[in-house]
Amino acid sequence: MPPTHLRTRMSVATGRLTARLSRATGLGRGGVIGGRVTLKLDPDVLRRLGRERTVVLVTGTNGKTTTALMLTRALEALADVASNGDGANMPDGVVAALAARPDAPYAVLEVDEAYVPWVAAQVRPAVLVLLNLSRDQLDRVGEVRGIERDLRAAIALLPRTAVVANCDDVLVTSAASAAARPVWVGTGRRWSGDATTCPRCGSAVQHAAATWHCECGFARPQPSWVLEGELVTTPGGRDVDLDLRLPGEANRANAALALAAAHCVGVPPHTAAARLRTITDIGGRYRTVRRTRHSVRLMLAKNPAGWAETLRVLDEDTPVVVAVNAQEADGRDLSWLWDVHFERLRGRQVVVTGERSADLAVRLCYAEVAHWTAADPVRAIDSLPPGGVEIVANYTAFRDLVDRLPSG
Known part of the structure; x- marks a missing residue:
């Protein structure tokens, strides 16, 4: 909905002007600097811009931009969607995306893992999608287990949020276990290099076939959505053929999580899958x-x-x-x-x-x-x-x- 608070309206207008000037002078694409100016002028702008929208947040080390685009395409079957499709996933970019589409009733926002607690506290998302957690930019982010603990604490404060989580990722499962409304998705992802030990007790995690567990009792939950090859099985037992135009298992895993998240918002899986098939590249990736x-x-x-x-x-x-x-x-x-x-x-x-x-x-x-x-x-x-x-x-x-x- 359009912001009604005077300070918010003025900060959004100034941010848009700054973004246009940045693009016109060739200094940048405008999204980040526009959002940064908007936030500086109104520190509460994110909360106000997110009000009265259905917001979906997407986070994880890899696949945020891809999954957010998939979800945006799926939710566009319902109405207009605000999104930061340019990959600007810090608070500046999130604010700029919402400010650019003030009338859109839905928002799909990819968010850097380190900023999810703050962004989620502001917008109170209807759905939070957790893709995967692994080492990335140690000089900025730090150890991935610290990120997991921060996400777990933030999720515990979101009792109304459906948390769509990849249960084949040990660290994601640990974070999402704090959710009041977890939606487990089995993706079959094979990367386990950052979760050889249990995030709860420190003992070795035992991986076998399609499951994993620790001696402390922490174990892979039973998924309600399951990806096998090109097929996603829904909670009702129906199979949805992905038939993506994007290559690789990682993109099929992203699609399975996107289908589950879209379903939480009200998009039928077959409708969502048909819209995902229109995607051929992600900001130039795979082009x-x-x-x-x-x-x-x-x-x-x-x-x-x-x-x-x-x-x-x-x-x-x-x-x-x-x-x-x-x-x-x-x-x-x-x-x-x-x-x-x-x-x-x-x-x-x-x-x-x-x-x-x-x-x-x-x-x-x-x-x-x-x-x-x-x-x-x-x-x-x-x-x-x-x-x-x-x-x-x-x-x-x-x-x-x-x-x-x-x-x-």
């Missing part, structure tokens, strides 16, 4: 573009869990360009490179590039992956023989490539 002699597929990977999924969907016979930066938005700590199984790139043509190509080159040397270095990501593409190229980049390297390469 294939032409550059002179090459057909280039763009992918984003920014931490060990994300790389584990990306390595599974790379075409085995296609050369790979890997671009790594370490700017503030990426996280300046690159120790995660040593937890990625780059050994799977052996025997391929590999080019390393980006601001931190030297760090990446050292890691590939230890992985016994033959490679060469190019100073510029686009020149790295040009250095390869004609044909297909897979390019995998972390956040700012990916963003820069999307801006530089043609859209089709």
Whole structure:
């Protein structure tokens, strides 16, 4: 609903003006700075902008932007939806997204894990989606178990919120166990590198087939939604065929969680699934573009869990360009490179590039992956023989490539 508080109206108008000026002068895309100005002028603006809307929050280490877009498409079957589809998931970006669509009765907001407690306290979401939790940007966020504890405490203060949670992620399950209304989704996700010990007692977590447990009694709950291959089984026992145009198990897992969350808001699973099939790329991710002699597929990977999924969907016979930066938005700590199984790139043509190509080159040397270095990501593409190229980049390297390469 349109904000009626005078201070809120003035702060929103000033934030929009700031955003337009930022875009017009080429300083940025405007969403973050616009939201930052709005918050500065009215610290209560998020609470007021979220009032009288049905708000869905999406968080997790990987997959936030994808799942939020899926949910936005699904909820658009009901009415207009405010969303931060540009990936600006800090409070500034959340405020800017709500301010941009004051009349939208629904909002789907991806939120950085560290800011979920504050954002949730302000907007009191109808649904909170927990995707996964793993190490990411240790220099900014800290240890993932601290994030889990903070999420658990925040969820305990949301008695009316349906918490849609991936029960195959041990840390997500621990956080969501505090929910008054948990909705468990079995996704079959295979990354467990950050949850080898129990977040409750510290003992080893035992993983077996489709389940896990700890000797203290903490164990995988029985899911009411189950993903198997391309099919999602609903609580009523009906099977929904995803048939996504996005590749990989990770995107199918995101879709299963999106279906469950959309159902909580009132969108039938088959309706939601049909709308998910219209998605072909996520802000340029998975998009294939032409550059002179090459057909280039763009992918984003920014931490060990994300790389584990990306390595599974790379075409085995296609050369790979890997671009790594370490700017503030990426996280300046690159120790995660040593937890990625780059050994799977052996025997391929590999080019390393980006601001931190030297760090990446050292890691590939230890992985016994033959490679060469190019100073510029686009020149790295040009250095390869004609044909297909897979390019995998972390956040700012990916963003820069999307801006530089043609859209089709």
